[in-house]
Amino acid sequence: MSRRPAAYPGSCPGVSIERFLLMRRGRGLRPGSDLSTMIQRKKHPFVQRVLVLLLCVLASLAQAGESIRFAYTSNDLDASLARYSIDPATGMLRFVDYLPLGKNTPETVVDPSGRFLLAPAQSINRLFVYRINPQDGSLTEVPGSPFNVKGRGPLLIRFHPSGRFFYIALRFSGVGAYAFDPQTGAVSPLPDSPYPAQERPRAVALTPDARFLYALNTYADSISAFEVDARSGALRALRGFPIRVGDDASYDYRNLSQDIPASAHATPYHMLVDKSGRFVLVANLAGSTISVFRIDGDSGRLSQVPGSPFFSGANPVSLALHPNGRIVYAIRSRDSVVGAFTLDEKTGRLTEVSGSPFGTGGLGIAELAFSDQGRRAYAINRESNDVAQLDVDPVSGALTVRDVVKTRSGPWSISLARGEAPSALRSRIFAAMGEKGVGRSDNGDLSRLVSLSGPGSITALALTPDRRLLYTVDRDAAMLTAWRVDDKGGLTAIPNGQVATGKAPSDVVIDRNGWYAYVTNAGDDTMSVYYIDEKTGQPKPVKRSPFKTGKRPSFISLDPAARYAYVVNSGDDSISVYRYRSNVTPLIFESIYYGSPYATDKTPVAIEIDPTGRYAFVANAASNTVSAYRIHYQTGALDSLPGSPFKAGRKPRALLAHPNGRWLFVANEDSRDVRVFRIEGMLGALDDAGHRQQLPFRPGQLHWDAAAGQLLVLAVDGSKWLKLSQDAHSGALSIVGSQSLQSPLLDLQVLTGSGQ
Numbered sequence: 001m002s003r004r005p006a007a008y009p010g011s012c013p014g015v016s017i018e019r020f021l022l023m024r025r026g027r028g029l030r031p032g033s034d035l036s037t038m039i040q041r042k043k044h045p046f047v048q049r050v051l052v053l054l055l056c057v058l059a060s061l062a063q064a065g066e067s068i069r070f071a072y073t074s075n076d077l078d079a080s081l082a083r084y085s086i087d088p089a090t091g092m093l094r095f096v097d098y099l100p101l102g103k104n105t106p107e108t109v110v111d112p113s114g115r116f117l118l119a120p121a122q123s124i125n126r127l128f129v130y131r132i133n134p135q136d137g138s139l140t141e142v143p144g145s146p147f148n149v150k151g152r153g154p155l156l157i158r159f160h161p162s163g164r165f166f167y168i169a170l171r172f173s174g175v176g177a178y179a180f181d182p183q184t185g186a187v188s189p190l191p192d193s194p195y196p197a198q199e200r201p202r203a204v205a206l207t208p209d210a211r212f213l214y215a216l217n218t219y220a221d222s223i224s225a226f227e228v229d230a231r232s233g234a235l236r237a238l239r240g241f242p243i244r245v246g247d248d249a250s251y252d253y254r255n256l257s258q259d260i261p262a263s264a265h266a267t268p269y270h271m272l273v274d275k276s277g278r279f280v281l282v283a284n285l286a287g288s289t290i291s292v293f294r295i296d297g298d299s300g301r302l303s304q305v306p307g308s309p310f311f312s313g314a315n316p317v318s319l320a321l322h323p324n325g326r327i328v329y330a331i332r333s334r335d336s337v338v339g340a341f342t343l344d345e346k347t348g349r350l351t352e353v354s355g356s357p358f359g360t361g362g363l364g365i366a367e368l369a370f371s372d373q374g375r376r377a378y379a380i381n382r383e384s385n386d387v388a389q390l391d392v393d394p395v396s397g398a399l400t401v402r403d404v405v406k407t408r409s410g411p412w413s414i415s416l417a418r419g420e421a422p423s424a425l426r427s428r429i430f431a432a433m434g435e436k437g438v439g440r441s442d443n444g445d446l447s448r449l450v451s452l453s454g455p456g457s458i459t460a461l462a463l464t465p466d467r468r469l470l471y472t473v474d475r476d477a478a479m480l481t482a483w484r485v486d487d488k489g490g491l492t493a494i495p496n497g498q499v500a501t502g503k504a505p506s507d508v509v510i511d512r513n514g515w516y517a518y519v520t521n522a523g524d525d526t527m528s529v530y531y532i533d534e535k536t537g538q539p540k541p542v543k544r545s546p547f548k549t550g551k552r553p554s555f556i557s558l559d560p561a562a563r564y565a566y567v568v569n570s571g572d573d574s575i576s577v578y579r580y581r582s583n584v585t586p587l588i589f590e591s592i593y594y595g596s597p598y599a600t601d602k603t604p605v606a607i608e609i610d611p612t613g614r615y616a617f618v619a620n621a622a623s624n625t626v627s628a629y630r631i632h633y634q635t636g637a638l639d640s641l642p643g644s645p646f647k648a649g650r651k652p653r654a655l656l657a658h659p660n661g662r663w664l665f666v667a668n669e670d671s672r673d674v675r676v677f678r679i680e681g682m683l684g685a686l687d688d689a690g691h692r693q694q695l696p697f698r699p700g701q702l703h704w705d706a707a708a709g710q711l712l713v714l715a716v717d718g719s720k721w722l723k724l725s726q727d728a729h730s731g732a733l734s735i736v737g738s739q740s741l742q743s744p745l746l747d748l749q750v751l752t753g754s755g756q
Contacts (some may be wrong), residue, residue: 202268216245315532378390429751432748467753472485566578575596603620
């Protein structure tokens with residue numbers, strides 16, 4: 001559903017007073033000022049309306065420089081909260097990391113100030129509150145979180161537009177009302193909370209002027225209503241309520257949920273108030289309809305509009321409103337589609353738009369959220385475990401799938417958040433230098449490395465996502481060593497930070513959260529997995545490690561959502577796939593039941609998972625091909641794509657997918673070139689783009705320098721390197737520069753960020 005804050009008071013869309021005051025801080029206007037007090041206490045009506053108009057203009061200007069940069073989803077099946085980055089120019093969404101969360105978390109919501117994220121956990125009746133870092137979207141739990149909601153079954157949250165109060169539909173306790181501190185994120189229940197409602201409140205909705213609150217009682221087939229005290233946030237039940245919502249069910253509601261009683265009738269499941277504050281809209285799950293009620297602005301009473309309820313298509317689970325207020329979307333999870341309807345601003349009548357319903361690129365859509373301009377939308381597909389980016393026609397409301405990104409298991413709710421424009425990006429490169437230890441470059445120039453550690457036999461390395469810990473592999477000694485990285489890029493060995501690996505360790509990677517390190521051991525056909533101690537950084541073997549792989553494991557890759565691990569076995573032409581039983585403790589097991597190991601072409605040497613997590617590509621050195629697979633959304637199993645394997649150059653050695661997911665680069669050792677393939681977004685098939693960039697040496701590794709927007713190529717013997725630029729339209733590559741190295745490099749990690 002749309003996460004735009006309601007206007008208060010008046011009709012300024014998407015701008016709360018608290019948010020405006022926070023945006024103007026430092027410019028003489030603060031919460032608690034005379035202007036703020038005059039508006040919020042509703043004195044001087046004429047002056048108030050003028051000031052609200054002024055707020056609309058100024059706040060619009062203030063928000064013009066802000067963009068949606070982050071997204072968050074609560075993922076019910078593995079009790080996690082996932083974070084995503086959003087490119088404000090293209091809307092491209094990419095998975096970043098996740099946090100463990102309380103079980104059964106149906107909702108995420110960003111407060112009107114944009115500084116806090118709230119997520120209720122039904123199983124423990126608590127509310128998690130996080131402060132949002134405006135630079136990178138990272139979350140920090142506030143003191144006191146999780147807060148006791150003083151009720152059972154917290155479900156859907158709605159904020160008072162002032163940002164000082166919010167309300168929760170408590171499935172077994174009525175309506176919860178809470179005070180919220182927009183400075184600290186602290187939560188406290190109001191004195192009389194929770195307020196009685198009827199059976200199973202599932203949703204609450206506020207009018208834009210925050211005078212009235214409506215609660216939807218799903219099992220009683222009714223709506224309760226309350227008047228909101230502007231000063232205290234307290235609720236007072238309105239006379240004449242509750243009222244009945246829908247007609248008898250068109251479908252057997254007992255098949256929808258075992259505990260739905262016969263009294264549920266249409267089973268109203270979700271509600272919202274339109275942007276103008278004239279209408280309440282209710283999605284009736286069993287009735288397959290949308291009921292529309294007109295709001296009496298003086299009394300808050302509701303009267304059903306002519307023609308209501310309107311047919312919505314089968315079993316709508318929720319509603320979403322386009323930011324323009326003219327288009328209503330009915331989320332139909334069972335059919336994996338979204339119905340779109342125009343809302344007549346005078347009569348409240350709904351009319352389905354041409355082309356409706358629209359697909360969302362996945363299965364079991366649960367919710368829809370719009371970007372602040374309404375040109376894009378993001379849909380979470382609960383059954384296929386993904387988030388879809390959709391283009392939105394602002395006139396017709398038509399939805400078109402642009403991209404789909406895999407996420408954690410069972411996404412249930414999505415919220416969008418603004419953020420600050422990032423400062424200029426810089427790249428820092430760490431290099432494994434064999435017997436010379438570890439080197440570092442702060443300007444992208446590998447010919448001038450700063451030596452950081454003493455002699456060793458370092459053949460591979462990996463850094464944690466926060467760039468504070470480095471782990472190196474000593475192949476000869478069969479050891480994994482932990483280092484702490486300071487702000488300037490210097491290394492300090494961590495006490496007791498060495499741990500044995502298997503024989504002849506060949507590769508090391510670290511998961512997105514920086515929780516675990518994975519090492520493939522080519523000498524004894526195993527994979528070692530280590531838990532990274534949060535306080536000390538020491539690697540500690542997890543239970544049952546090491547794990548058996550195929551013959552001569554040479555390379556390992558994790559999917560972007562950190563759900564699956566893929567190990568390339570060069571000795572028996574296979575890929576072993578591993579998955580987890582928990583999001584906190586990695587009780588890892590090979591997916592033998594789902595077909596692991598999976599056959600490849602001859603002598604696989606590298607695997608690349610595309611940025612969306614939907615496809616895997618494998619370089620087969622002996623057969624001069626690239627195998628392509630679709631990744632199953634629930635098991636991580638690999639299914640060979642039509643046309644696979646695809647012809648590459650001679651002895652393909654390395655693969656790299658462009659961050660935008662459109663291109664796959666293949667480095668071919670014997671033909672001394674890099675070839676460009678176009679990735680078909682919805683199918684994953686590879687199309688040779690016809691671009692082959694000849695190289696002055698045999699390539700061995702590919703890396704992406706995001707700061708420069710260039711492809712870095714390292715020679716197979718580590719003695720030379722060069723950078724390639726790419727034409728964004730055609731995909732063609734061209735050499736930017738090439739240099740020899742004084743000392744051979746065996747592995748690289750390129751990190752990009754601001755202020756490194």
